[in-house]
Amino acid sequence: MTDTHEDVRLHSRRTAYSGAISDMVVDSFTLPGHDAALQREYLQHPGAVGIIALDADDRVLVINQYRHPVGMRLWEVPAGLLDVDGEPPHIAAARELAEEADLEVGRLDLLVEWFSSPGISDEALRVYVARDCTPVPDADKHERTGEERDIVTGWVPLDDVVDAVLSGSAHNPTLVVASLAAAAAKRRGWTTLRPADSPWPARPLPSRDPGASDRAE
Known part of the structure; x- marks a missing residue:
């Protein structure tokens, strides 16, 4: 049983709030096999x-x-x-x-x-x-x-x-x-x-840059 990365199509990302430790971002994306785009907001954290x-x-x-x-x-x-x-x-x-x-x-x-x-x-x-x-x-x-x-x-x-x-x-x-x-x-x-230096696949996350501007509001 192993968690895996999903190859989603990221349409846009904007920063709704930028803080000292973490930022609140809003992504618009489409899951594989889906037609409708989804929007989710979440905290970007350094780990x-x-x-x-x-x-x-x-x-x-x-x-x-x-x-x-x-x-x-x-x-x-x-x-x-x-x-x-x-x-x-x-x-x-x-x-x-x-x-x-x-x-x-x-x-x-x-x-x-x-x-x-x-x-x-x-x-x-x-x-x-x-x-x-x-x-x-x-x-x-x-x-x-x-x-x-x-x-x-x-x-x-x-x-x-x-x-x-x-x-x-x-x-x-x-x-x-x-x-x-x-x-x-x-x-x-x-x-x-x-081992303490074992690979950490969950961090950093794969690039999810949509190629669009990361707009701050």
């Missing part, structure tokens, strides 16, 4: 990565920070945008772990990937498993600002993280997917893990 760091006792490094859209402090795993030009996703994940949790990666493997909300966004995410981590030297620690300044970190047994997810106590989607995937991978002796 993101997360990292589930485990210690020798299979405890997960979790962080807690404020998320304004939902008005809550959420338990999460370190994660961030793919917003550095040319930076490989697995390097971005290691960077986020250092910046948000003051840990350097020892061994890194690919755990799972997904689209966050494919009906309304093209955001693609990947989460990695990090092991044999060591503290970032004090002189190299990242200075956190904004909401990240108040980040709280902790080590929680993987089974307890899964329990929090299944009980409805933890809601961050990256934490949800990563912890359930990690628990499944652990049951399989971690044999499902892939």
Whole structure:
């Protein structure tokens, strides 16, 4: 069972709103075998990565920070945008772990990937498993600002993280997917893990430039 790209005919695209992180675009397109054009609006997103760091006792490094859209402090795993030009996703994940949790990666493997909300966004995410981590030297620690300044970190047994997810106590989607995937991978002796630099067919998306101007309103 494998997801595949569809060869749609894109007639036009316009940018309805341009934001600091993502843009809202409107596409007009025709599906193969269809006559009528469809119109869909969605968020164009740079993509993101997360990292589930485990210690020798299979405890997960979790962080807690404020998320304004939902008005809550959420338990999460370190994660961030793919917003550095040319930076490989697995390097971005290691960077986020250092910046948000003051840990350097020892061994890194690919755990799972997904689209966050494919009906309304093209955001693609990947989460990695990090092991044999060591503290970032004090002189190299990242200075956190904004909401990240108040980040709280902790080590929680993987089974307890899964329990929090299944009980409805933890809601961050990256934490949800990563912890359930990690628990499944652990049951399989971690044999499902892939190399950190494995190809990522879902990102970047194939070019869908209709050859028309990307008009801003």
